[in-house]
Amino acid sequence: MMAAVTSARSSLSDRIRERRRMAAAWLSGPGLWVIIALFMTWAVLQERDAFTVGIVSGSIFALGALGLTLIYGVLKFGHFAHGDTMMFSAYIAFFLLGGFIVGERPGDELQVLPVTVNDLPGAGDAIWKFSFGYGLWVAMAAAAVLTAGIMVGLDRLVYRRLRDRKSGIVIFSIAALGVAIATRALMFIFYGPSPRLYYPGIRERLDLPFDVSLLADQLFIFATAVVVTALIYLLLFYTKLGKAMRAMADNADLARISGINTDRIILQTWIVAGGLIAVAGVLLALQVQLDPELGFVLLLPLFASAILGGLGNPQGALVGGLIVGITQEVAVTLDLPLIGEVSAGYKFSIAFIILVLMLLVRPRGLFGARV
Amino acid sequence: MALEAHGIVTGYGEVNILHGVSVTVHEGEMVAVIGPNGAGKSTLLRAVFGLLPARAGSVRLHAQDVTNRRPDQLVLRGLSYVPQVDNVFPSLTILENLEMGAFVRQNGLHERAEQVFELFPDLAGRRGELAGRLSGGQRQMLALARALMLDPSVLLLDEPSASLSPKMVGMIFERILEINRGGTAILLVEQNAREALSVCHRAYVLAMGENRLEGEAQALLGSEEVGKLYLGA
């Protein structure tokens, strides 16, 4: 009889364990998607304004995370300077537009460039309902080229030497952190702590169908992010370089064995990432005011987006960025049971909470990590 | 002489695994390297392919010195290598895997891919599928196919039969023989000594990072020492 009781009990506990295992499997698989879909639907219906802003900041995160994830895939390390280089490129564009750095006293401007982008004929005339003219595009393109050059230079100066020495990935991350600190300090030295705008003046608001309202500039941000993401998608899936980058993310040793010149792919990855960093940085500076602290603040949302989507996975970066952006904006409008109203100060901690939940439930990310 | 490795010394950290190993492969020949676990067989292939720096000794490919050359230079000279594990790109399609195998090739990619698909008809019908979805045997086929994309004159194979079902082992060796009949010289590292000796022309026996025996495959198959040590006879 004792034996019967024991076996009944063990089968019961087996059954509970089995249930729990199945629940966990559901939660880390289809359930996760169901939860995300429900949350997004709710947000669209109930918090449309926050949702819209979330898509805009989410598309900036997506571009940042895309660059981060490419670097992760090909070079296998967490680029902790990503946010700060975005901030830096945004300042490059700012410099090209106005041509000055801050002078002796706060507020003083020291003209450095004899000819600036804004001096081009009609460069500052607002296009459509945007706050900017074609000059911003010129500055953005130039910033992309310069940033790509700087990233290549940094690779030659710092990261390649660490590679040659076969340093662990953590060493690369610490080096990137050093670069981030130095970059931030440089921008403080050149521009000081006061926030900057590319173009002062009024921003026009658009009223779109379905009760959606957003700034014209925000529409531009979203549209640019979509176009750039599409370009990166084409690059990754339809060009030899892109396929080699994916191959390196998959299996860097085999890429080398196949005869792929991995050093060259790494350089080209930095160039692509530099371009992405510059575009994301300039868009960011359109969305919020530019200041040197911006880079560090971005770090958590960018990593959360990339990890949420699956490190090294470009589709994942896009979806991850949007989810993090939307959740951040929507969450601070919430009035939760037990916790109460979520203070706006927690905005960037939301990214962290998403990150930890994801690491607990599904560390490989929504689309599977490639590294 | 297609491939000639002479007196290779190499290892990890401060420890040497190989203490002067030499192997040669003649044009069109198929040569096996057998030996117990830890003998340094796979290490030998890595050193020949420049993945692990040779601390002493030389590698010559078609009479040209290629010691410690980078893999991308080696594949251009007609040497290809198939590692034992992780030998496909799982998130790339089969066709993309082949493209990566021909990365250094400027043109004629699709013609070559069709030729390779002829050798592996199973893969041809699934060229758009992700390599990660393939079964173990098919992966091994794809790994071979990838290495053939540059039409190598010498192929290094690291235990192509490892962890495959006996039926798949037979199929893989069939393909390897076919590749060899097409004129490609092959240097094959095998745990499965009996299988390897029955298909190869010659073989080397390594032990503790040194050459132990060498000779005609048939002769080694009949040798008492080899039989006792490695064939479980």
Next chain:
Amino acid sequence: MSGEAATGPDRRQIRLPIAGLAACAVVAGLILFISYDQSPGALPDGNISGTFSFFVLFLTFVAVYGVFTLGLNIQWGYAGVFNFGVLAFFMVGAYTTAIFTKTPAKGSFTDYVGGFGDALNFAPGLATDQWFVPLVATLAAGAVAGLLAYVVSIPTLRLREDYLAIATIGVAEFVRRVAIEERGLVNGTRGLTGVPLPLRGLVDRGDEKYLKLVIAAVVLALVFLALERAVRSPWGRVLLGLREDEVATEASGKNVAAFRTQSFVLGAIIMGIGGSMYAYASSALTPDSFTHFTATFLFWAMLMLGGSGNNQGAIVGAFVLWGFWTLTLQIQGYELGDAVETRIPYVRDLVLGSLIVLVLLLRPAGLIPQEARVSMWVERRIRKLQAAERRSPDGEPVLD
């Protein structure tokens, strides 16, 4: 060549940390010189004693920060655990100390939990200004920080190293946010002031600075000695192996994840104690004084400069970099003009960031390199494996 090295004689030699000592001497000399040079007008009690008390204050913070670098060293230097959120454990330790030693909040301008100073003072001889309450507070600070580390380690420590880095940055930001946003918790942005100094009844008010130094130095010494013992124990040797080669350690049957968690938690406890020392040394805590830069990355720079994996190095790094930091503050005492003065802190940050990169590139071992015993340990293991292989040619697969 390498074969010789593997079987050759013990290559470990005693290196005099000349570079480290020289750097300390230069920094100390400069600080003394500038504070002497600047003191006549600024300090009423004469040149020498003003310079002296300034130097005592400097040393106090070197000792406090040395505790953090030691904590970081046990995590990163010994076990390779990648903690970018020292701030979290620092802040938790400091605030826990304040909550345990202060009296309960009163008045409309203060609002915080706890204030156990009086409640803990339940028997004669335990007064706040003596020893019991601060001791409990410091232990609690270590315990809370350790607990936080344990909780953080659950989802992150078994994953890639850099996941832990970003997760710890997140924890740090979160802890900072909670301190600011939850007004009733630790008094929000106004912070907590008047943390009572342990044993303060024993000295005159004017001599409290010496007491602070003595307390911080004693705690630093205790932590140092405890860690030196720990890393030379069998446990410590496993940690060293872990950093050198996780696979080899795993192969020797050690539970790598458990060791990583232990070193992470131990390091966090030490950081909590460091936070406690900071609370006593500065007596006032505001969220603004804890930035990722000053409360995390500064310690990383100190450890990298001093030499990770070496406890003496960690302290030397704290001395040199805090010295550098102090110098940049002192320089502002001279007439330099607005353009330069407003930029000095940023130039300092630029130097620190560049320093991290330069140390990695040019002197990865830091000022005081780690001793050679790690590689000796691994070497011994590999030699043992080789010997085993020679004994049985058809044995287990080895390194191939």
